[in-house]
Amino acid sequence: MFAVLPSLALLTDEQVLKFDTQAFPLNEMTAKQLDVGVSTISTGKLHECALHLGIVPPGAAASKGPWRHLVQDRWKHNPHRSEINSCYLRWLKEVIGPLMLAKGETEMWYSTELLIRFHTPCPLSLQSPPPPPRLQDPSKNGSTRPYGKRKGVNRRGISTKRHSDRDYGHPSGELNVWLPLNDHAYGTNSLFRDRKPWAGEGSSRPFDLRYGEYVLWYGNGCPHETRMNVTDVTRVSFDFRVIPGTLFEERGACRTFDCRGTYFSKMLL
Ligand SMILES: [Fe+2]
Known part of the structure; x- marks a missing residue:
């Protein structure tokens, strides 16, 4: 006889939930951390700010490139980092904690490092239709790569190639948390994910979330990816995992x- 673990339901049912933005002013804290105005993040104009600061060359493909590393450096090394980290721990305890307690859990594991993600608009010059797939070359054992030379990121303007987190060795009990910091994550500035692990690419849809919402979903098994961002909004989001x-x-x-390892830390509820 198998014991049924109530927490398994958390893995199978994607849920969009809300948090109190007054109690957890995550976008304001992130703006402080990145040393930009909060409206820059809220309105999705981080790329313009980066241009203004001279860290994005005009016309560059902003989804990849050194400027993202510069913004990530600001994220990692700003002196306000401990402030946002303590807010993150409080968020986990007060927002996710009750969901776990309701399933009978007494402890949970969480991503030690809070990850920030950006998906910037692709310059207009790159928004023309992609070239058709190459003709199959029989001398290469039948394999073709559609376009581009880089393995993995093989379509222009894409920062996250299609994958499931289990492809990278993540454990199957993981639950993903995805939380936008700009006012509205939608369409091609968002993250596309398949409806279920077995549903196939045809079921892939972007998260459509407002600031103050977050989604619990099963990125371990549901393939996900970004696509060329043809909106004029830079999506900024938090991305972390709980078990x-x-x-x-x-x-x-x-x-x-x-x-x-150090990827996960334990929290008593
Ligand atoms: Fe992933």
Whole structure:
């Protein structure tokens, strides 16, 4: 007889939920961290600010390139980092904690590092239709790559290639949290994910979320990707993972994600 773990329901049912933006002013704290005005993030104009600061060359493909590293550097090394980290821990405890408690959990594991993601508009020069796939070359064992030379990011303006997190060794008990910091994440500035792990690429749709909402979803098994951002909005979002205590493997297949690694930290509820 198998024991049924109530927390498994968290993995199977995608949920869009809300949090109190007054109690957790995440966009304001992020703006402070990046040293930009909050409206720059809210209105999705971070790319214009970056241009103004001279860290995006005019006409550059803004979804990839050194400027993203510069913004990431600001994120990682700003002196306000501890402030947003303590807000992150409080958010986990007060927002996610009750969901876990409701499933009978007494502890959870969470991403030690809060990740920030950007998806910037692609310059107009890159928004023309992509070239057709190459003709199949029989001398290369039948394999073709549609366009572009880089393995993985093989279409222009795409910052995250299609994948499931399990492809990178993430443990199957993980639950993804995705939370936009700009006013509205939608269409091609958002993240596309398949409806279910088995639903196929045809079911792929972007998250459509407002600031103050977040989604719990199963990125471990549901393939996801970004597409060329043809909106004029830079999406800024938080991306992290939680594991209910009963689903955490202390000795898993990949030590990075179990007790021996630093990717996850434990929180008592
Ligand atoms: Fe992912």
